Amino acid sequence: xxxxxxxxxxxxxxxxxxxxxxxxxxxxxxxxxxxxxxxxxxxxxxxxxxxxxxxxxxxxxxxxxxxxxxxxxxxxxxxxxxxxxxxxxxxxxxxxxxxxxxxxxxxxxxxxxxxxxxxxxxxxxxxxxxxxxxxxxxxxxxxxxxxxxxxxxxxxxxxxxxxxxxxxxxxxxxxxxxxxxxxxxxxxxxxxxxxxxxxxxxxxxxxxxxxxxx
Amino acid sequence: xxxxxxxxxxxxxxxxxxxxxxxxxxxxxxxxxxxxxxxxxxxxxxxxxxxxxxxxxxxxxxxxxxxxxxxxxxxxxxxxxxxxxxxxxxxxxxxxxxxxxxxxxxxxxxxxxxxxxxxxxxxxxxxxxxxxxxxxxxxxxxxxxxxxxxxxxxxxxxxxxxxxxxxxxxxxxxxxxxxxxxxxxxxxxxxxxxxxxxxxxxxxxxxxxxxxxxxxxxxxxxxxxxxxxxxxxxxxxxxxxxxxxxxxxxxxxxxxxxxxxxxxxxxxxxxxxxxxxxxxxxxxxxxxxxxxxxxxxxxxxxxxxxxxxxxxxxxxxxxxxxxxxxxxxxxxxxxxxxxxxxxxxxxxxxxxxxxxxxx
Numbered sequence: 001x002x003x004x005x006x007x008x009x010x011x012x013x014x015x016x017x018x019x020x021x022x023x024x025x026x027x028x029x030x031x032x033x034x035x036x037x038x039x040x041x042x043x044x045x046x047x048x049x050x051x052x053x054x055x056x057x058x059x060x061x062x063x064x065x066x067x068x069x070x071x072x073x074x075x076x077x078x079x080x081x082x083x084x085x086x087x088x089x090x091x092x093x094x095x096x097x098x099x100x101x102x103x104x105x106x107x108x109x110x111x112x113x114x115x116x117x118x119x120x121x122x123x124x125x126x127x128x129x130x131x132x133x134x135x136x137x138x139x140x141x142x143x144x145x146x147x148x149x150x151x152x153x154x155x156x157x158x159x160x161x162x163x164x165x166x167x168x169x170x171x172x173x174x175x176x177x178x179x180x181x182x183x184x185x186x187x188x189x190x191x192x193x194x195x196x197x198x199x200x201x202x203x204x205x206x207x208x209x210x211x212x213x214x
Numbered sequence: 215x216x217x218x219x220x221x222x223x224x225x226x227x228x229x230x231x232x233x234x235x236x237x238x239x240x241x242x243x244x245x246x247x248x249x250x251x252x253x254x255x256x257x258x259x260x261x262x263x264x265x266x267x268x269x270x271x272x273x274x275x276x277x278x279x280x281x282x283x284x285x286x287x288x289x290x291x292x293x294x295x296x297x298x299x300x301x302x303x304x305x306x307x308x309x310x311x312x313x314x315x316x317x318x319x320x321x322x323x324x325x326x327x328x329x330x331x332x333x334x335x336x337x338x339x340x341x342x343x344x345x346x347x348x349x350x351x352x353x354x355x356x357x358x359x360x361x362x363x364x365x366x367x368x369x370x371x372x373x374x375x376x377x378x379x380x381x382x383x384x385x386x387x388x389x390x391x392x393x394x395x396x397x398x399x400x401x402x403x404x405x406x407x408x409x410x411x412x413x414x415x416x417x418x419x420x421x422x423x424x425x426x427x428x429x430x431x432x433x434x435x436x437x438x439x440x441x442x443x444x445x446x447x448x449x450x451x452x453x454x455x456x457x458x459x460x461x462x463x464x465x466x467x468x469x470x471x472x473x474x475x476x477x478x479x480x481x482x483x484x485x486x487x488x489x490x491x492x493x494x495x496x497x498x499x500x501x502x503x504x505x506x507x508x509x510x511x512x513x514x515x516x517x518x519x520x521x522x523x524x525x526x527x528x529x530x531x532x533x534x535x536x537x538x539x540x541x542x543x544x545x546x547x548x549x550x551x552x553x554x555x556x557x558x559x560x561x562x563x564x565x566x567x568x569x570x571x572x573x
Contacts, residue, residue, distance in 0.1 A: 165513065178547060
């Protein structure tokens with residue numbers, strides 16, 4: 001059995017992916033701290049600012065997250081073939097067929113695997129939902145960070161109604177990202193075990209392996 | 215001008231000093247420079263006192279109670295010197311038909327010129343039958359009196375956004391003034407209760423500049439609702455340095471630490487409470503050891519309760535479970551982990567049986 005190497009992910013997409021990973025981990029940890037500060041002290045007049053530092057890290061990671069989301073949106077339109085949005089939207093016959101095959105494959109109903117260079121449509125759709133959630137997440141975040149800004153205030157008020165509702169949605173979306181990360185990691189490992197085509201390493205190297213004469 | 219001032223002094227028996235003080239407090243609340251104080255004084259002591267009609271609907275009279283406890287100005291000076299209060303069910307002398315007549319007469323006489331103050335939400339379900347005054351529903355009275363006003367001040371969160379009456383499931387269909395009237399300038403002095411200084415500031419602003427002050431998205435005057443409570447709180451240093459009250463009565467609470475962990479809604483609430491304070495003794499909820507409950511915000515009851523938690527609860531659809539967001543999140547994550555476990559187990563089982571078949 002011989003394989004051919006295919007270049008699938010651009011450097012920018014890989015940077016986007018790992019920026020998102022780093023920022024989501026940081027944002028969840030610091031975000032949970034900001035909502036439920038698990039440290040407490042009675043020390044006064046110290047030089048320790050746990051809440052300030054956590055918030056600073058949160059905002060820093062928030063900007064990284066925002067940059068990553070903007071890069072992904074850019075790649076949806078201007079990326080390579082695998083990265084563009086039309087490659088995953090289940091609107092073309094090829095993608096609809098692939099979606100059905102993938103669902104059967106994931107639920108153990110069939111053993112037919114659709115070897116695609118890019119995302120399968122199921123994964124692609126999940127990522128679109130995730131990027132949409134990310135957009136709401138960053139808008140609600142900036143709405144809370146700059147509550148008196150003439151740009152974020154009207155936008156946040158229109159989308160969420162009030163600061164408290166924006167905060168609530170920000171918190172619920174955090175749970176979406178935790179859930180997404182968990183399921184995402186599982187499915188990636190599962191795929192790598194069932195169809196060894198270098199799925200995990202492709203996010204480092206940008207390359208996937210395709211079976212020849214398959 | 216001197217003559218007018220003298221008149222004020224002799225007619226009402228209230229001192230010139232107190233009067234200037236009231237105007238200075240209002241100027242400070244409005245964020246105006248001290249050079250504007252003479253203009254405020256002039257406007258406030260002009261013989262043309264604006265007619266104010268004050269309507270009570272679905273409410274607790276707490277906003278009026280708050281106004282009665284104001285001292286800059288006190289209620290006497292407010293209604294004797296600054297405004298002409300023609301109708302106010304709590305403080306007026308007439309009752310019954312006489313009272314209704316004074317409302318009717320004042321509306322007819324001052325149509326298009328008076329300031330209408332509305333206190334309380336307006337029930338709209340079942341044709342508004344949940345609140346009636348002298349046989350007329352609140353909806354009818356507002357539809358009659360509201361459009362003839364020069365401006366409407368919605369006093370309190372109920373009149374502004376529906377308030378507690380509009381809390382889910384809102385059986386009476388309570389609404390704020392802004393949801394029912396659109397062709398008259400409306401300003402929302404939200405709060406439960408609002409600070410009398412904010413009310414006075416708005417009235418004086420209207421008298422001086424002949425228009426309502428600039429407002430935010432929710433129709434609240436920016437001079438009072440433009441800044442976030444958390445950013446001006448005297449306990450903010452404790453927040454930044456990680457000193458919190460864990461529960462009421464503990465060491466942190468007794469030492470005046472941040473009330474964030476006992477559900478203070480200061481970080482999501484806009485009001486001048488930390489600056490203007492209440493009752494002339496410089497108190498506000500946080501200064502006396504209770505977190506902010508976010509009473510000035512729209513949808514206040516539904517989004518700010520439970521008061522001693524940071525975030526509202528979530529109902530997980532189809533399960534009847536009402537939990538705080540984090541325990542709901544953990545439950546959903548647990549379900550996902552179980553699903554992943556089953557999925558992985560099926561996969562392992564399948565590969566074992568396939569291997570056996572191959573053999």
